[in-house]
Amino acid sequence: MSRPGDRLRQVAARLCSERTRRRLVDPAIADLQAEVTAARRTGSAWHRLRALGAGYLSVVKVLLIATCGDFRQGATTWTPDEVASTRRGALIALAVTTAAIAFFTIPVVEQMPEADLGLTPYIVPSALPLSLPLGLAVASAWMLHAAVRTRKVAAVTLLTAALTSAAMFVNLEWVTPDANQAFRTLVLAKFDPPVASPERGANELRFWELRERVRETRNSGRESEARWLELSYYRRWSMSVMPLAMVAVMVAIAFKRQWTRRALTSVAFTIYLAHYALLMSAFSLAELGVARPIVMGWAGTLLCFAAALLTTSWRSRARA
Numbered sequence: 170m171s172r173p174g175d176r177l178r179q180v181a182a183r184l185c186s187e188r189t190r191r192r193l194v195d196p197a198i199a200d201l202q203a204e205v206t207a208a209r210r211t212g213s214a215w216h217r218l219r220a221l222g223a224g225y226l227s228v229v230k231v232l233l234i235a236t237c238g239d240f241r242q243g244a245t246t247w248t249p250d251e252v253a254s255t256r257r258g259a260l261i262a263l264a265v266t267t268a269a270i271a272f273f274t275i276p277v278v279e280q281m282p283e284a285d286l287g288l289t290p291y292i293v294p295s296a297l298p299l300s301l302p303l304g305l306a307v308a309s310a311w312m313l314h315a316a317v318r319t320r321k322v323a324a325v326t327l328l329t330a331a332l333t334s335a336a337m338f339v340n341l342e343w344v345t346p347d348a349n350q351a352f353r354t355l356v357l358a359k360f361d362p363p364v365a366s367p368e369r370g371a372n373e374l375r376f377w378e379l380r381e382r383v384r385e386t387r388n389s390g391r392e393s394e395a396r397w398l399e400l401s402y403y404r405r406w407s408m409s410v411m412p413l414a415m416v417a418v419m420v421a422i423a424f425k426r427q428w429t430r431r432a433l434t435s436v437a438f439t440i441y442l443a444h445y446a447l448l449m450s451a452f453s454l455a456e457l458g459v460a461r462p463i464v465m466g467w468a469g470t471l472l473c474f475a476a477a478l479l480t481t482s483w484r485s486r487a488r489a
Contacts, residue, residue, distance in 0.1 A: 173205050173221060174198035177228050179482050181235070183424060184324065189235045197231040200224065236324060250317050255325055258312035266304030270296045281356065291352035294345040295372070298337050298408040302415040303441045305330055309416050310433035313423035323420050330416035338409040342376055349373045371401040379405070396462055400455050403466025404448065414473035415441065421480040444469040 181194040201224030208220035273296040278289055309326050350366075350373040357364040371379060379402045387395035419437055422428075428436075447469040455465045 172202050173224065174201045174228055176478060176482050177225070177232065180478070181232055183481055184232065184239075184320070184327075185235045186239050189239050193231050193235045194228070197228045201228055239320075239324070247321065251319055251322055254312045254317040254322055258308040258326070261311045262304040262308035264304075265307045266297075266300045269300035269303050273299055285359075288352055288355055291348045291355070294340055294348045297340055298345075298411065299445070301333055301337065302411045302444075303437075305333060305412050306415045306419050306437040306441050307434055309419040309423065310428075310437040311430060313420065314428050314430040314433045318423055318428075323424070326416055326420060327413075330413040333412040334410050337412060341405050341409050346373045346375050346378075371398055376402070376405065396455060397452065400451060400462035400466050403463045404451055407467045407470040408448070410470050411444070411473075414470045414477075415444065417477040418473045418480070421477040425480060440473070444473065447472075 175198075178190075178194065178198055181190045185194060201220075204220045204224050205217065208216040211217075270293060274289060274292045277292050278286060281288055305326075312322050312326055346369070350369055353373070354366045357367065369378075371382070374382060379398065383395055383398045383402060386398055415437075418440060419433075422436060423433060451465040451468070454460070455462055459465065460468070
């Protein structure tokens with residue numbers, strides 16, 4: 170039976186050097202296990218949960234510090250292959266993301282009055298959360314195949330994904346709602362006579378506004394509509410973390426065995442399509458009562474994180 174923190178130790182073995190892991194991560198995990206053991210002796214489930222939460226938070230913080238420290242020390246020792254791989258990945262991410270944005274926006278542009286291309290920039294923010302994860306996943310496949318699969322390249326990939334997820338939160342919170350509303354207003358203004366600016370819908374609300382709309386709708390007795398809005402709320406949170414989830418599972422799979430670039434790219438597309446299908450079917454599945462809105466909204470992203478963790482742990486046990 171595994172003890173608390175064992176899986177994080179296996180993850181640390183992938184992300185950190187052995188020296189850093191022994192000096193920083195292992196003592197933090199030992200403290201976590203000691204605190205959980207002491208909490209169990211009290212017989213209180215609440216004390217045990219609090220010890221687990223505080224302990225895991227502390228270990229994750231130490232793991233991030235250790236990973237950044239190793240990355241800073243190794244930043245000056247990059248090989249030409251690692252530099253070329255990183256540059257290639259950046260170009261691939263840009264190309265694939267641009268193609269995906271065009272794929273998601275062209276159908277909308279074609280339905281515009283007189284196909285007004287000037288309105289296209291208002292659609293791009295809503296296409297970014299679906300396009301960037303694919304670009305990063307494919308870039309990961311090109312950066313982590315065969316000989317160029319190194320810890321430093323993986324760390325850069327994960328750091329880029331984390332920063333992208335933070336940018337996606339900013340986009341979904343402040344940029345996308347206003348861009349969607351401006352797009353709707355400008356389209357309706359083209360009618361003769363012009364139509365008044367429409368009321369903001371779920372896609373035009375910020376996080377806190379959408380949460381408040383859920384509460385108001387539920388209090389008014391419209392439970393079905395409230396569930397739909399609640400799912401939109403959690404799905405938006407999930408989409409902001411989607412870049413990191415996609416890259417995390419790609420990094421875990423890349424280190425599982427020696428992959429060719431073509432095979433790993435096929436894996437990236439497969440994972441993305443499965444995640445996208447689950448994301449798009451969340452509303453239909455929620456209406457069928459398959460699971461609560463919070464579960465359906467987070468399902469794809471959490472499955473990616475779980476797959477990344479299980480893949481890393483399984484490989485470590487197999488080698489042990």
